[in-house]
Amino acid sequence: MAKEIERKFLVRDDAWKSNVTSETRIRQAYICAESDRSVRIRTKNDETALVTLKFGTDLLVRDEFEYSIPIDDAREMIGIADGHVIDKTRYTVDFAGFTWEIDVFAGHHRGLVIAEVEMQSETDDPKLPAWLGREVTGDKRYSNQALATQRSRPGLVHAL
Amino acid sequence: MAKEIERKFLVRDDAWKSNVTSETRIRQAYICAESDRSVRIRTKNDETALVTLKFGTDLLVRDEFEYSIPIDDAREMIGIADGHVIDKTRYTVDFAGFTWEIDVFAGHHRGLVIAEVEMQSETDDPKLPAWLGREVTGDKRYSNQALATQRSRPGLVHAL
Numbered sequence: 367m368a369k370e371i372e373r374k375f376l377v378r379d380d381a382w383k384s385n386v387t388s389e390t391r392i393r394q395a396y397i398c399a400e401s402d403r404s405v406r407i408r409t410k411n412d413e414t415a416l417v418t419l420k421f422g423t424d425l426l427v428r429d430e431f432e433y434s435i436p437i438d439d440a441r442e443m444i445g446i447a448d449g450h451v452i453d454k455t456r457y458t459v460d461f462a463g464f465t466w467e468i469d470v471f472a473g474h475h476r477g478l479v480i481a482e483v484e485m486q487s488e489t490d491d492p493k494l495p496a497w498l499g500r501e502v503t504g505d506k507r508y509s510n511q512a513l514a515t516q517r518s519r520p521g522l523v524h525a526l
Numbered sequence: 527m528a529k530e531i532e533r534k535f536l537v538r539d540d541a542w543k544s545n546v547t548s549e550t551r552i553r554q555a556y557i558c559a560e561s562d563r564s565v566r567i568r569t570k571n572d573e574t575a576l577v578t579l580k581f582g583t584d585l586l587v588r589d590e591f592e593y594s595i596p597i598d599d600a601r602e603m604i605g606i607a608d609g610h611v612i613d614k615t616r617y618t619v620d621f622a623g624f625t626w627e628i629d630v631f632a633g634h635h636r637g638l639v640i641a642e643v644e645m646q647s648e649t650d651d652p653k654l655p656a657w658l659g660r661e662v663t664g665d666k667r668y669s670n671q672a673l674a675t676q677r678s679r680p681g682l683v684h685a686l
Contacts, residue, residue: 397565397579398558403606405557405565405579417577417593419557419565421606429606431599433577439591446563446581446589 371488374508376499377479382468388458392469395447399511406510407435407443415440449515450474462493475513531648534668536659537639542628548618552629555607559671566670567595567603575600609675610634622653635673 394408406418415437421429444451453473459466464483471478480502483492502508554568566578575597581589604611613633619626624643631638640662643652662668 397563398560400558403557417579419577419603421603429602431595431603433593433595435591435593442589443579443581443591 371485371490372482373485373492373501373503374505375481375494375501375503377468377481378497378499381497382457382459382466382481382495385459385461386457387460387465390456392454392456393444393451394510394514395444395451396449396511396514397443397447399449399515404511407440407447409437409440409444412441413437452510452514459495461495464490464492466495471513478513480508531645531650532642533645533652533661533663534665535641535654535661535663537628537641537657538659539657541657542617542619542626542641542655545619545621546617547620547625550616552614552616553604553611554670554674555604555611556609556671556674557603557607559609559675564671567600567607569597569600569604573597612670612674619655621655624650624652626655631673638673640668 391411392408393412394406397405397407399405402421402423404418404420406420407415408418409415415435416432417435417440418430418432420431451473452471452475454469454471454475457468457470459468464485467482467484469478469480469482471480481495481498485492506512551571552568553572554566557565557567559565562581562583564578564580566580567575568578569575575595576592577595577600578590578592580591611633612631612635614629614631614635617628617630619628624645627642627644629638629640629642631640641655641658645652666672
């Protein structure tokens with residue numbers, strides 16, 4: 367079991383693109399998504415796949431259990447799942463001792479870009495890059511779960 | 527992905543006990559349980575554990591994906607899960623070329639005994655042992671999902 371502690375921001379501009387250290391195409395869908403738990407299927411580069419079970423209502427810290435599964439199983443389950451599939455490319459950028467993940471959404475949420483930093487403890491205080499926009503930590507509208515289950519575009523992407 | 531095809535019965539008497547070939551203590555809980563999907567955590571003999579994702583509304587044939595997970599993770603998730611935990615001992619009995627599983631429930635559903643036979647195809651026609659009671663295939667009240675989520679005892683155990 368891993369604790370997940372993260373801060374999440376909108377992204378102001380493309381300055382982060384010059385420091386990308388990795389790039390991963392992600393497709394994911396939720397098998398279930400309730401207020402206090404979710405089960406998610408994710409594929410990476412259409413090569414590897416994970417099932418992730420998350421518990422807890424605290425948006426900053428949650429219990430998370432994650433297991434590798436066969437890619438063919440994942441493809442089939444994503445095809446079955448309700449809600450639309452989230453399709454995004456995740457870039458990583460190192461900044462001041464922390465690794466930032468920048469998710470550039472395609473498909474249904476095209477235009478949305480979200481940056482996340484994962485912390486080791488709640489007292490970690492990562493320095494914030496200049497390309498960040500408004501912080502959306504705890505804003506449920508930007509949770510992957512909300513993005514996967516809401517039917518319309520968030521319409522929030524411009525509110526930096 | 528495995529297809530699950532099974533018939534399910536109540537059990538009339540204890541005659542099956544003289545032919546038991548295996549015995550497994552099972553504890554399980556549902557992470558989510560909707561009409562067309564469920565995610566279940568199960569431990570066997572408190573030694574091994576599985577996460578199982580099932581899809582489809584047909585009670586006879588369902589898509590099922592199952593993965594081994596660490597026993598400590600399973601214990602923790604069963605502790606978090608809603609609904610009561612199903613606690614039962616599963617015995618296997620071979621009869622006329624088919625393996626029957628007899629679930630003897632403890633805890634909340636003490637007194638309930640259910641026999642299941644798994645078939646290779648829907649056209650298989652297993653011979654029925656004399657110790658079977660009423661068939662309950664397709665009776666949602668006897669699904670593990672219903673037994674895990676309903677708050678009161680089924681009260682149906684005597685209706686053989």
